[in-house]
Amino acid sequence: MEVEGGAATAVNSASDGARLRDIQSITDAALSRLDDRELLTELLNRTRNALRADTAAALLLDFSSGQLIATAAAGLEDEVRQGVRIPVGRGFAGRIAAEHRPVILDRVDHTTVLNPILWAKGIQSLMGVPMVAGGRVIGVLHVGSLTPRQFTSDDVELLQMAADRAAAAVRSITAQADRAAVTALQRSLVPSALPAIAGVEMAARYIPGGGAVGGDWYDVFTLPSGQLCVTVGDVAGSGLPAAVIMGRMRSALRAYALESTDPAEVLSRLDRKMQHFEPDAMATVLYAVFEPGLDRVHVALAGHLPPLIARPGQPAELAPIRPGAPIGVTFRARRPVTTVPVPPGTLLCFYTDGLIERPGEVIDEGLGRLGQAVTAQSPETACIAVMGALVGSEPVRDDIALLMIRRHEERKADADA
Amino acid sequence: MPDAGFPVETISGLPVVVTPAEVDITNAARLREALLEAAAGGRGTLVVDMSQTQFCDTAGIHALVSAHKQAQAEQGELRLVLTTPIILRIFAITGLDDVIPRFGSLEEALTAAASGI
Numbered sequence: 001m002e003v004e005g006g007a008a009t010a011v012n013s014a015s016d017g018a019r020l021r022d023i024q025s026i027t028d029a030a031l032s033r034l035d036d037r038e039l040l041t042e043l044l045n046r047t048r049n050a051l052r053a054d055t056a057a058a059l060l061l062d063f064s065s066g067q068l069i070a071t072a073a074a075g076l077e078d079e080v081r082q083g084v085r086i087p088v089g090r091g092f093a094g095r096i097a098a099e100h101r102p103v104i105l106d107r108v109d110h111t112t113v114l115n116p117i118l119w120a121k122g123i124q125s126l127m128g129v130p131m132v133a134g135g136r137v138i139g140v141l142h143v144g145s146l147t148p149r150q151f152t153s154d155d156v157e158l159l160q161m162a163a164d165r166a167a168a169a170v171r172s173i174t175a176q177a178d179r180a181a182v183t184a185l186q187r188s189l190v191p192s193a194l195p196a197i198a199g200v201e202m203a204a205r206y207i208p209g210g211g212a213v214g215g216d217w218y219d220v221f222t223l224p225s226g227q228l229c230v231t232v233g234d235v236a237g238s239g240l241p242a243a244v245i246m247g248r249m250r251s252a253l254r255a256y257a258l259e260s261t262d263p264a265e266v267l268s269r270l271d272r273k274m275q276h277f278e279p280d281a282m283a284t285v286l287y288a289v290f291e292p293g294l295d296r297v298h299v300a301l302a303g304h305l306p307p308l309i310a311r312p313g314q315p316a317e318l319a320p321i322r323p324g325a326p327i328g329v330t331f332r333a334r335r336p337v338t339t340v341p342v343p344p345g346t347l348l349c350f351y352t353d354g355l356i357e358r359p360g361e362v363i364d365e366g367l368g369r370l371g372q373a374v375t376a377q378s379p380e381t382a383c384i385a386v387m388g389a390l391v392g393s394e395p396v397r398d399d400i401a402l403l404m405i406r407r408h409e410e411r412k413a414d415a416d417a
Numbered sequence: 418m419p420d421a422g423f424p425v426e427t428i429s430g431l432p433v434v435v436t437p438a439e440v441d442i443t444n445a446a447r448l449r450e451a452l453l454e455a456a457a458g459g460r461g462t463l464v465v466d467m468s469q470t471q472f473c474d475t476a477g478i479h480a481l482v483s484a485h486k487q488a489q490a491e492q493g494e495l496r497l498v499l500t501t502p503i504i505l506r507i508f509a510i511t512g513l514d515d516v517i518p519r520f521g522s523l524e525e526a527l528t529a530a531a532s533g534i
Contacts, residue, residue, distance in 0.1 A: 330516050360503075
């Protein structure tokens, strides 16, 4: 902790031994037993001690803003408390991140350092290195001395070792935070409890593929007219980025649903919005609007698989709905709308491709299996049957969203709005 | 072919990429890079030969669509060689038939005039 600038006066063998201990303190396997955030703080403490420095700090790159954000510190806690942000390319830390190489400063003032906390603290010398993971700079680690000091190439090497260790810890923290965020997003966007809607019964399943998370979703809502609307979609990609796009699409589609009862028009507007604001995204979407009274449903597809329809006493079949181009593919897409009769007691099965696609198989084989499992019964029983028959105990390779809607057997007088 | 890259060959002046047996989330990102590079390297137009491919998921389709969009931005197009029933069916069902021009053989794809789709 204290300033011990005298290390350089030690004889060689003693200093070699000390250096070995310094390296060990940073590479110590025991560090791995700490949780990641503790590890980062403990690593900064050890780095500061090993380098006989007075301060140590880690700034992490926020990719969306291109700024470095002070995340952990030893002897420089104000940096973290005040949420210091340094644009990449500017100041001391910004330069390290931009140039991807170590920087040593022998003069610390407003001309060399952007962050006033560093000069106010009285730091005289600074040394910083980039934190690199997967070939990209993800942050900067720096140490400072309150007395003037010449950092050596050995010092840089030791700090880089600490930065590599920190980068691995940060990667793991980020992955955990992403998982937590996606789970929270999905809970809010793909609610397990479906709304109660007069005249129909519903059940659903949502399984993120491979334990990861993704961009599949379903949504059920009513318009001010009382008309029932259903969406199922699948954003290409995985993890938090796909889940974020999914959230935006879901709410945009709801907004356009209020403006038009034509499902193709709603999908066109959604497509235009996506191509303008998320030009790299692609998604498949099914959007269905039931007539008041539920006798018929109007469906438009954007690259999505058609629903299965099971009428009472009949085997399920693929609803004969004309295909349309996915969202995010072409500006010219005008998607056809197909109207499907829904007699009382009919079950509709909406799903994403993860439920039926298997390598080496024509998609119709999976659709065939699904058709055998679906019958016009209670949606909950139908979900159990479908998941049992199509997923069973296989590990799930892709996200699966499944939504079953069954019109009540008898007409409900209150169903027409 | 695990971890094989996606070599780009030039045939009759057009870049041609042959896709492996399966195109899915595990290799779609690399395919996408290879296609974008091929699209940028040529005069915009490129050929993707999927006649060996037996599986293509949403991630694979996304890679093709991205490359097609980039090719169009450069006044070119992505020409798909599709022969296997599995992939033909996926393209029909996802409404991509009208979006990306497709051909029954590499020869046709190489000699076709721009479709203007």
